[in-house]
Amino acid sequence: MSRDEHGRLLPGRISAPRPVPTTIPRPEYVGKAGPRDYDGDDRYDPAEIERIRTSGRIAAQALEAVAAAIRPGVTTDALDAIGHEFLITHDAYPSTLGYRGYRKSICTSINEVICHGIPDDTVLLEGDIVNIDITAFHDGMHGDLNATFAVGEISPETTDLVSHTREALARGIRAVAPGRSINVIGRAIESYAKRFGYGVVKDYTGHGVGSAFHSGLVIPHYDASPGFATVMEPGMVFTIEPMLTMGTPAHPGTTEWDEWADGWTVVTRDRSLTAQFEHTLVVTERGADILTLP
Template identity: 45%
Template structure:
């Protein structure tokens, strides 16, 4: 489950993390949603404070952005579907008392971003593998439910039931007031769609984002599924988005630069004329739902390198049109501002000495 980085111009902010006041990029970035929790472990390579200075986008960069948006509008043609409408949201589902719950479960407040990089010992890695494996199985099952006439609320109920029967907690439930156990993002919804009474339509695409909290550890994954007879244009978007995730993971290993992820993803997306959404980013995951490192999927100059034993998500969102977004009054459901389709894929990975182990692969 991603969290957001809101873009604006000429604003300077400070956050806790580990990059010693170096500028992240030429765009100013405000992290507006992220969780926190305590974390103990091997932290000596990651100081607790970070000052992030944002800079005003240069005239050349702004001109290139405008040109790119214009090119996407003219070259990317797709059959517009009826705009997404909000359905009825059913009451929150209960979780049995015997199931351990994350610290935020009893609060409607959005937790702050934890500055701690989550690096695990052997026991922690074993628990991360178990959480990741369960999340992958749940996501695979959720995908079998995708067909025309099924509601996203029905998918949520099935996911909720499977997770609690496994003795785990559905991580999104109650996180910052989120009312459901899974995120279901249809067509132009970038992410964080709230399951409701809307029936899936033939030709829809839907991202299902599953996170489970098992034995004190979160496993986080998502996939975009095809519903019925999907157009070739949308199939291509989904395929390329998954390829972007794979290419980002392929370069991960101990000592690799985080910024390489965004460069590799952007290069592949641009070959097909797709835009990479900048607002939503990957994150550290483990005993804490969201933490440092922040994983940007677009080109950036973020400093920092990966460390063996570290776990985080990579979760690019690609759009066929604008990468700018609008959020519904529910403060979660976020759509492309021009109604163009978007797709997302996500894995939780473990950094090893020679590469990356995908913990949510099924």
Template identity: 45%
Template sequence: MGVDNETEGERIGMGSKEERDVRMACKVAAEILKRAGDSVVKPGITTAQLDKAIHKMIIEHGAYPSPLGYSNYPKSCTTSINNVIVHGIPDDRPLHPQDIINIDLTIYLNGYHGDTSATFVLPEVDKLGRELVSATQEALDLGIRVCKPGVQISEIGKVIGEFSRRHGFSVNSQISGHGIGKVFHQPPWIFHDVNSEPGKMMPGDCFTIEPCLVQGAKSRGDLWDDGWTLATETGARAAQFEHQVLITDDGVEILTI
């Protein structure tokens, strides 16, 4: 798909200070996402207010919001509602009781990035919306379960894609997971559908898995004029979950929990 997974990103030294630092960045990112979901996401709040609250939490932890200023991105997190697949820019739009919303946040702490996202269900979301969100979370879990040293990186996309189609959803292929650590985005690139990308997982590989599932068979998104927001062409709803993981000597560990 035009990306070379034979080019390696920088691996994390197992048992090193850098491992401890990346673990801490991920732990803090996970805590902030949970706090936002538990206490801030509710009908009536605007996504700009949500972004402001998340920014405040990040700064209180002595960290910096990695998206802010990244390629001129104007906010501290992304908020993607209903048919927005990824990278929705927080604004004055209030949340409605029927909405699903993905919050994607990355923090930079002590020289390392911690990246995570989740889709939250507001009180009046219908059954189909809840099924989409549940299936997306399960797809992420399945992708993580295949991870261990020596396994082809493409196995992640294989299990996610096959699971999604069995349940009547499609996977958006415009968005990939990525290696991460001192650098926000680096190899390996993690595709979430069946693919033939080369490369095997090795101890110290640190990357995100972040599948975007869409209702129906057409998963492709249109890029809005803001240069960031990617929304489904059909208006179908999308959901995304993301964890940052570390390949260990004998398996995988989720860092953003």
């Protein structure tokens, strides 16, 4: 049973981790309690950026393959199998698999799940929305993206939430420019979300990515002035991944959340719907170049 009598999600049964051929290199954290502290730079040279782009392209194509299978009656574990198989057949390691003990190759976050939903035997139903988050590790680099999809027909209000969250990401990306503080990204996202009365999740953010899955660089999706004054520079690589909710914000611009006992699944406290979109990008002299396109 993966839903209660009100249709709210419950933890399902999680299958065993899927095997990865030994010929595919693993990130350094696999088999360990966590990744080592990252002491590198968030800026990359042109050759390194192209390696991240290759990983991002594999992840984006894997996302397309998973999205093509989304329909009522499909389990999230079946979606994980598709994403896993696509990655390994393209000589990429699923970055989430073995990261701090995470057992699956993608994240599947349905309806009220903000992020980090674990694929299991939950069956997708008509009217659901599901976020698919995939990161590929290839040639020493991670490429990370996610998107939210409709399962069959969804309500007009839900359609609006999904389309507005996609646009919030686009506005965050358009705010990227060298010499600007990273805070302008969140300011652009939050000001747009407020037009529709959406909550913005503050505690889960974008991050530096590349040779490390998470470098330590934090990209807030809300106006965090006067903090987060890091200045964007050409060559910086990070994700932007806003999470918007339909629930009443507990405080202006934020939404309360709960974490399940599995230590991963994060849900809105009022169980309202939430959507998310993400890209990995590099700061250029003229703005941003998206690295996670198919």
